[in-house]
Amino acid sequence: MDRIMEVSPYTQMLKTASMAIVVCGLPEVQEGRCGAFWPQDCGAAIENLLLQAEDLGYGTCWCGIYPNEERTARMKELFSAESTPMAVIALGVPEEEPSARGYFDPEKVRYFD
Ligand SMILES: Cc1cc2nc3c(=O)[nH]c(=O)nc-3n(C[C@H](O)[C@H](O)[C@H](O)COP(=O)(O)O)c2cc1C
Numbered sequence: 001m002d003r004i005m006e007v008s009p010y011t012q013m014l015k016t017a018s019m020a021i022v023v024c025g026l027p028e029v030q031e032g033r034c035g036a037f038w039p040q041d042c043g044a045a046i047e048n049l050l051l052q053a054e055d056l057g058y059g060t061c062w063c064g065i066y067p068n069e070e071r072t073a074r075m076k077e078l079f080s081a082e083s084t085p086m087a088v089i090a091l092g093v094p095e096e097e098p099s100a101r102g103y104f105d106p107e108k109v110r111y112f113d
Contacts, residue, residue: 004088007074011063017092018058021049022075024083025066039066042086049089059094062087 001014004022014020023046025038046062053060066072066086075085 003078004075007078008063008065008071008088011088011090013061013090013092014088017061017090019091021089021091022065022079022085023049023087023089024081024085026083038084039086046087046089053089053091057093058091061090063090 001017001020004020005011005014011020023042025042027036027038030036030038050060050062064071064087065075066084072085075081075088079085
């Protein structure tokens with residue numbers, strides 16, 4: 001986890017997290033099938049992971065790696081990975097339960113008849 005924090009300075013919550021989950025994609029697996037949707041697939045997998053963790057009483061933080069080229073390359077090297085590291089998920093037992101920060105703006109949602 002110390003080395004992940006070196007690669008991505010935005011993962012300092014790993015100092016107190018119980019674990020880090022690195023979600024990776026294999027872009028070449030999808031060639032000729034459904035195109036380059038692997039980032040969306042990883043995003044959906046990550047969101048499911050966050051929701052399940054919340055349901056189990058854990059706290060998480062989604063920390064982006066891909067498409068930042070330097071972070072992606074360094075994370076690949078760190079794990080000797082063939083796949084592309086998309087994100088680090090910090091996971092632990094939460095000490096607080098902050099309420100939503102109020103970014104949702106109903107004005108930005110468009111409805112059509
Ligand atoms: C693609 C993506 C990358 C993110 N990367 C980071 C990150 O590197 N470090 C961090 O502290 N938060 C990161 N965040 C933000 C947190 O995961 C989280 O969404 C945010 O703290 C939630 O707070 P909010 O819902 O109150 O905005 C990222 C979020 C997304 C969706």
